[in-house]
Amino acid sequence: MVNTRSSRAPLEAEIAVPPIAVRPGLQALRDRLALTYFGCRLRAFDIVWENAMVSTSGRTFYRRRLIKISWPILRALGSRELEAVILHELIHVHLYLEHGDGSHGSRFRAHARRINRLGGYNIGVHHDAAHQVVQRHSWRCTGCGMVIHTSRDVVTI
Numbered sequence: 465m466v467n468t469r470s471s472r473a474p475l476e477a478e479i480a481v482p483p484i485a486v487r488p489g490l491q492a493l494r495d496r497l498a499l500t501y502f503g504c505r506l507r508a509f510d511i512v513w514e515n516a517m518v519s520t521s522g523r524t525f526y527r528r529r530l531i532k533i534s535w536p537i538l539r540a541l542g543s544r545e546l547e548a549v550i551l552h553e554l555i556h557v558h559l560y561l562e563h564g565d566g567s568h569g570s571r572f573r574a575h576a577r578r579i580n581r582l583g584g585y586n587i588g589v590h591h592d593a594a595h596q597v598v599q600r601h602s603w604r605c606t607g608c609g610m611v612i613h614t615s616r617d618v619v620t621i
């Protein structure tokens with residue numbers, strides 16, 4: 465068996481405890497982020513946690529005026545990642561209300577650039593980006609089944 469671990473890094477330093485221990489209240493987060501980056505609370509759309517969404521980090525349902533945020537994905541990531549996912553969906557809400565535009569077109573990308581610059585986020589156009597981060601940084605112990613998140617990319621040998 466080949467030891468791929470760096471001799472300098474203790475195991476504890478590589479294993480990150482999921483930083484979100486309890487579900488943060490999404491309405492208050494939406495209000496704060498919307499007020500900061502859009503100048504209004506964008507309360508026309510409700511925002512809820514979704515347990516069943518495992519490959520998409522966030523999704524906006526225009527007809528139902530509802531934003532769903534994936535608990536299985538975001539529980540494994542930090543609060544900044546959660547904010548970026550909410551902001552992605554809030555750009556959709558804003559553009560839909562203002563222009564009837566639900567795309568990731570030039571308007572969307574302009575808002576993403578603006579908010580990334582102002583807040584230091586990394587908002588992209590992919591809804592599964594957070595999911596990919598979780599997959600890349602997780603492995604399941606074959607002994608106990610526990611999913612462990614590391615600060616490094618997981619290399620399968």
Ligand SMILES: [Zn+2]
Binds near residue numbers: 552556568591
């Ligand atoms: Zn989107």
